[in-house]
Every structure is written in structure tokens, then in C-alpha cells.
Amino acid sequence: SELLFGPLQMTLIMVYVGLTKFMTHTGLIIMASFVGDAAAAVVGLHYGRHRYKVTFGGEKSVEGSIGCGLFTMIGIFCYCYMCSIEMLQMRPLLAIGITSAVVEATALKNWDNVFLCIAMELMSLHLPKLI
Numbered sequence: 001s002e003l004l005f006g007p008l009q010m011t012l013i014m015v016y017v018g019l020t021k022f023m024t025h026t027g028l029i030i031m032a033s034f035v036g037d038a039a040a041a042v043v044g045l046h047y048g049r050h051r052y053k054v055t056f057g058g059e060k061s062v063e064g065s066i067g068c069g070l071f072t073m074i075g076i077f078c079y080c081y082m083c084s085i086e087m088l089q090m091r092p093l094l095a096i097g098i099t100s101a102v103v104e105a106t107a108l109k110n111w112d113n114v115f116l117c118i119a120m121e122l123m124s125l126h127l128p129k130l131i
């Protein structure tokens with residue numbers, strides 16, 4: 001059931017992004033958060049030395065959460081470049097990276113994809129204020 005839950009969430013979110021946020025900063029930010037989420041698992045598994053437990057979230061690592069933030073920022077940069085959309089300034093890029101790291105670090109088990117999507121959607125509402 002766990003192997004079905006994550007891909008199902010991601011598929012539904014990708015359909016939402018494709019239908020409502022195609023070729024926008026918001027869509028790119030949400031899709032980049034999936035890159036960060038996947039990287040968090042890999043970085044945490046291979047380099048995670050400082051582990052902590054999240055209530056209803058299992059065990060995570062500080063390194064994995066930092067990896068989520070960094071790879072979300074890298075994903076935004078790559079997606080903006082590939083889609084020929086204006087690159088975000090450093091300040092909003094850092095704000096999004098830090099937010100994705102915190103959300104991933106505190107999310108309930110198996111719900112981090114949904115929480116990341118919601119958080120990135122809310123962050124994109126405030127992009128004009130951050131620029």
C-alpha cells in the first residue's frame with residue numbers, strides 16, 4: 001500500500017499541475033518540489049547521520065531535509081531553463097528551498113508530497129512580494 005500511495009499522490013498532483021498550472025512559475029515550483037522530495041530520500045539514506053523522529057512521520061535525517069531544499073532549488077533552476085521561463089531571483093529561490101526543507105522535515109509519513117504541493121502553491125502566491 002505504501003508503494004501505491006506515493007505514486008498515486010504524485011500522479012494526481014501532476015494532473016492538477018498540468019491542467020491548471022502549465023508553464024507557470026507555480027507549476028515549475030511544485031514539480032521541482034518532487035525532485036527535492038526524491039532527493040531527500042536518497043541523500044538521507046546514503047549520507048544521513050543526524051537522524052530524528054517525526055510524530056506520525058517515522059525517522060528522517062537532517063541531511064535528507066537539507067537535500068530536499070537544495071534539490072528543489074536546483075530543480076526550479078533546471079525547469080525554468082528548460083521551459084524558457086524567467087529565472088527566479090535568489091531571495092525567492094532561497095525562501096522556497098528553505099520552506100520545502102522544513103515541510104519535508106515535518107511532514108506526516110506518506111503525506112509529504114501533498115504537503116509539499118500545498119506549501120509550494122502557497123509560496124507561489126507570495127512570489128511577487130518576495131521579488
